[in-house]
Amino acid sequence: MTADFEGKRIHDVLSTFHLVYYAELAVRKMIEPFLEDGEEAVGFEINLKHLRPAKIGDRAEVTATLIKKDGKKLVCEIEAVNSKEKI
Numbered sequence: 001m002t003a004d005f006e007g008k009r010i011h012d013v014l015s016t017f018h019l020v021y022y023a024e025l026a027v028r029k030m031i032e033p034f035l036e037d038g039e040e041a042v043g044f045e046i047n048l049k050h051l052r053p054a055k056i057g058d059r060a061e062v063t064a065t066l067i068k069k070d071g072k073k074l075v076c077e078i079e080a081v082n083s084k085e086k087i
Helices: 016-034
Strands: 002-005 008-014 061-070 073-081
Touching: 016 061, 016 073
Parallel strands: none
Antiparallel strands: 002 008, 061 073
16 A cells, blocks of 8 residues: 555555545445445545655544535545544
8 A cells, every 4th residue: 555656666655546545435435325226326526635644554544524415416525544643
């Protein structure tokens, strides 16, 4: 989950790519109760600012909170923290 490009380690921290992945996963888990049988969802926008690193061995936790529901459109707020602060 580190910042690697084409097999080369750039930094020993959680990559922004993986932070976005976990943000998407948190939202998916949060919206599943809203889906009807056989229904799926598609994301179409993510706005994420990666504030600071989460080092190898540090715990990163990503949560999603529903802040607006307009028909079938759901808007979520995402927060990621390491063991000390927002990341």
